[in-house]
Amino acid sequence: MNYDMNDVKKIHVPTMAELMAKGEQPDVLFWVGCAGSFDDRAKKITKAFVKILNHINYKFAVLGTEESCSGDPAKRAGNEFLFQMQAMANIEVMNAYEVKRIVTTCPHCFNTLKNEYPDLGGHYEVVHHTQLLQSLIDEGRLTVEGGAYKGKKITFHDPCYLGRANEVYDAPRTLIEKLDAELVEMKRCKSKGLCCGAGGAQMFKEPEKGAKDVNIERTEDAIETSAEIIATGCPFCNTMMTDGVKNKEKEEQVKVLDLAEMIAQANDL
Amino acid sequence: MGISNLIFALSLVTAIFLFRRNVLKIKRNIFLGRDVNRSDQSFLRWKTMARVALGQTKMMVKPIAGFLHVIVYAGFVIINIEVLEIIIDGLFGTHRVFSFLGVFYDFLIASFEILALLVLLACVLFFIRRNGLRLKRFAAKEVSGWPKTDANLILVFEVLLMGAFLLMQGADLALQKMGTAYYVEAGSYPVSSYLLFLFEGMSESSVILFERFFWWVHILGIFAFLNYLPYSKHLHIVLAFPNTYYSNLKAKGAFTNMDSVTQEVKLMLDPDADPYATPDPDSSDDIQRFGAKDVTDLNWVQLMNAYSCTECGRCTSECPANQTGKLLSPRKIMMDTRDRLETYGAEIDAGDDQENQRPLLDGYISREELWACTTCNACTDACPINIDPLSIILDMRRYLVMEESAAPNELNMVFTNIENNGAPWQFSAADRLKWKDEL
Numbered sequence: 001m002n003y004d005m006n007d008v009k010k011i012h013v014p015t016m017a018e019l020m021a022k023g024e025q026p027d028v029l030f031w032v033g034c035a036g037s038f039d040d041r042a043k044k045i046t047k048a049f050v051k052i053l054n055h056i057n058y059k060f061a062v063l064g065t066e067e068s069c070s071g072d073p074a075k076r077a078g079n080e081f082l083f084q085m086q087a088m089a090n091i092e093v094m095n096a097y098e099v100k101r102i103v104t105t106c107p108h109c110f111n112t113l114k115n116e117y118p119d120l121g122g123h124y125e126v127v128h129h130t131q132l133l134q135s136l137i138d139e140g141r142l143t144v145e146g147g148a149y150k151g152k153k154i155t156f157h158d159p160c161y162l163g164r165a166n167e168v169y170d171a172p173r174t175l176i177e178k179l180d181a182e183l184v185e186m187k188r189c190k191s192k193g194l195c196c197g198a199g200g201a202q203m204f205k206e207p208e209k210g211a212k213d214v215n216i217e218r219t220e221d222a223i224e225t226s227a228e229i230i231a232t233g234c235p236f237c238n239t240m241m242t243d244g245v246k247n248k249e250k251e252e253q254v255k256v257l258d259l260a261e262m263i264a265q266a267n268d269l
Numbered sequence: 270m271g272i273s274n275l276i277f278a279l280s281l282v283t284a285i286f287l288f289r290r291n292v293l294k295i296k297r298n299i300f301l302g303r304d305v306n307r308s309d310q311s312f313l314r315w316k317t318m319a320r321v322a323l324g325q326t327k328m329m330v331k332p333i334a335g336f337l338h339v340i341v342y343a344g345f346v347i348i349n350i351e352v353l354e355i356i357i358d359g360l361f362g363t364h365r366v367f368s369f370l371g372v373f374y375d376f377l378i379a380s381f382e383i384l385a386l387l388v389l390l391a392c393v394l395f396f397i398r399r400n401g402l403r404l405k406r407f408a409a410k411e412v413s414g415w416p417k418t419d420a421n422l423i424l425v426f427e428v429l430l431m432g433a434f435l436l437m438q439g440a441d442l443a444l445q446k447m448g449t450a451y452y453v454e455a456g457s458y459p460v461s462s463y464l465l466f467l468f469e470g471m472s473e474s475s476v477i478l479f480e481r482f483f484w485w486v487h488i489l490g491i492f493a494f495l496n497y498l499p500y501s502k503h504l505h506i507v508l509a510f511p512n513t514y515y516s517n518l519k520a521k522g523a524f525t526n527m528d529s530v531t532q533e534v535k536l537m538l539d540p541d542a543d544p545y546a547t548p549d550p551d552s553s554d555d556i557q558r559f560g561a562k563d564v565t566d567l568n569w570v571q572l573m574n575a576y577s578c579t580e581c582g583r584c585t586s587e588c589p590a591n592q593t594g595k596l597l598s599p600r601k602i603m604m605d606t607r608d609r610l611e612t613y614g615a616e617i618d619a620g621d622d623q624e625n626q627r628p629l630l631d632g633y634i635s636r637e638e639l640w641a642c643t644t645c646n647a648c649t650d651a652c653p654i655n656i657d658p659l660s661i662i663l664d665m666r667r668y669l670v671m672e673e674s675a676a677p678n679e680l681n682m683v684f685t686n687i688e689n690n691g692a693p694w695q696f697s698a699a700d701r702l703k704w705k706d707e708l
Contacts, residue, residue: 034692064702068691078666084534115523160645165522195589200644205679208641211594
């Protein structure tokens with residue numbers, strides 16, 4: 001039957017509520033984040049990641065409409081009240097579902113859930129999607145073919161809240177290696193990596209006046225490596241670097257991609 | 270005990286007395302800050318101090334400056350053993366009281382001399398680098414004027430101290446060779462033996478005069494330098510140690526939780542809470558403002574950070590906002606905090622209230638600086654002694670937002686959106702899972 005053929009291709013995104021109704025628990029809660037839920041560019045990352053999880057039949061769920069902003073931008077802007085209101089509401093929802101493990105494609109949510117929720121009663125094992133993907137490859141559950149990325153020059157922009165803030169430097173780089181690509185480092189990388197300019201709620205406001213925008217400075221670092229792809233692991237870095245590449249009129253030569261997108265594409269998902 | 274021993278004893282006591290008075294004042298100023306508990310994980314704290322302050326691991330990120338700094342630092346620490354001998358000699362009229370150590374004494378004196386020469390050369394190189402090379406972080410606005418003079422004074426001081434030490438050694442060696450009474454033949458002089466020519470053909474009494482002169486210049490110079498520390502950025506040689514011990518051990522991304530806010534939010538979310546209840550008189554005796562407007566709103570670790578900062582500017586040169594021409598400079602945040610704290614302390618000493626004083630916010634640090642921060646932690650990563658300028662920036666933002674509602678307009682809109690839609694943008698919360706349909 002044709003319907004069955006379609007059904008095989010259909011990608012399931014169960015919510016925690018749906019699983020609970022069936023008396024099931026997922027292996028991991030995928031925290032999508034506001035950018036991943038609403039921003040057109042970031043939604044592609046969300047979809048790519050979900051496709052990978054589906055591809056290997058990884059049991060995950062999302063909160064769906066029960067998810068709310070983690071509170072990161074409020075906290076970094078100094079609005080502790082709003083942050084804690086958000087955090088407590090989210091914790092209440094997640095604790096009700098007895099969430100143990102969370103994966104997220106946003107380093108800001110990752111950092112906040114991992115480091116700032118415990119003080120408010122939210123204790124979870126939180127991983128960034130590049131960490132989960134790496135462990136899935138290590139366990140042999142996910143295989144990655146280099147495919148379209150084989151031999152390509154790729155540079156990795158370290159998101160501040162993944163790198164310096166939580167010292168995750170290796171997982172994304174391992175994924176680039178798995179793609180059989182050539183990793184070229186920017187002159188400022190890992191703990192010395194320059195910010196894209198979006199953190200601390202800067203994403204949502206005009207920058208203070210200065211000589212240059214931070215994302216332009218960072219894009220210049222990336223272009224200097226003559227990489228064809230700027231890989232990131234953060235929806236906000238992605239936006240900032242994409243804007244930077246456009247500003248430099250390099251869209252034809254340089255693509256900005258999330259590692260989840262690259263792995264999904266390499267696997268023809 | 271001669272008159273010179275008496276003069277020496279008086280100078281020593283005065284030096285220690287003045288230093289102690291200033292140290293206590295600094296300690297009082299630091300503890301004007303709010304309490305913060307950093308007494309946990311003492312093993313890890315000792316380890317951090319050993320690695321970062323003693324081991325200078327973060328200095329080595331810039332290898333040339335790091336290497337020169339290690340020389341000056343090692344020289345400073347080791348040559349202090351010699352100062353101990355000088356103090357004993359000065360008090361009791363002995364000469365080279367440790368000379369009975371024999372071969373070990375030779376080794377000590379030789380290493381002091383070699384280190385003194387290396388320190389001298391390193392300081393000359395530092396001086397040239399600071400004044401001749403026009404490094405961007407040494408040419409910034411916040412370090413013009415007194416900070417620049419301070420930096421150069423420290424280097425000149427050290428060159429003079431090391432110079433006086435080596436000349437004193439040279440004159441001593443000349444007297445030892447003349448067989449002058451009192452100048453025992455002891456020690457090994459790999460550097461000052463090259464200075465002997467200076468004293469050639471001089472009478473014994475002139476050489477004694479030179480020896481005594483350099484001896485006094487060296488030790489009085491050290492006393493003066495000791496008392497210069499509390500007024501100088503050079504205080505880092507002392508405070509680097511407690512500063513690293515009490516530094517933040519959590520992940521850099523973990524910003525502090527405000528417990529005072531937690532209490533209020535819990536009340537707001539508690540359906541059984543009585544909104545008209547009078548506050549518990551025992552718990553609300555210490556009403557603090559949210560965030561920081563002035564130095565006394567900061568915690569004592571942040572204030573100690575300010576006194577520990579030696580204005581090297583590594584934070585500022587890594588700061589993305591500063592690199593792209595914004596007003597923000599994390600180093601200036603620390604310098605402003607110390608400047609403000611010192612005027613605050615001076616007002617207390619003068620018995621005045623702080624009414625006419627300019628507070629840290631707006632008086633020293635502008636809002637434009639605070640809002641330029643991306644909270645990227647490059648500054649805290651760069652600091653060789655784990656100073657945390659970002660925590661001060663955050664606390665001041667907290668004051669602006671929660672006490673004055675003075676966030677930039679775009680951010681106020683973000684707050685409203687998060688409150689109403691659970692997202693920083695104006696999307697409906699009901700649409701959160703719409704992406705699923707696009708798969």
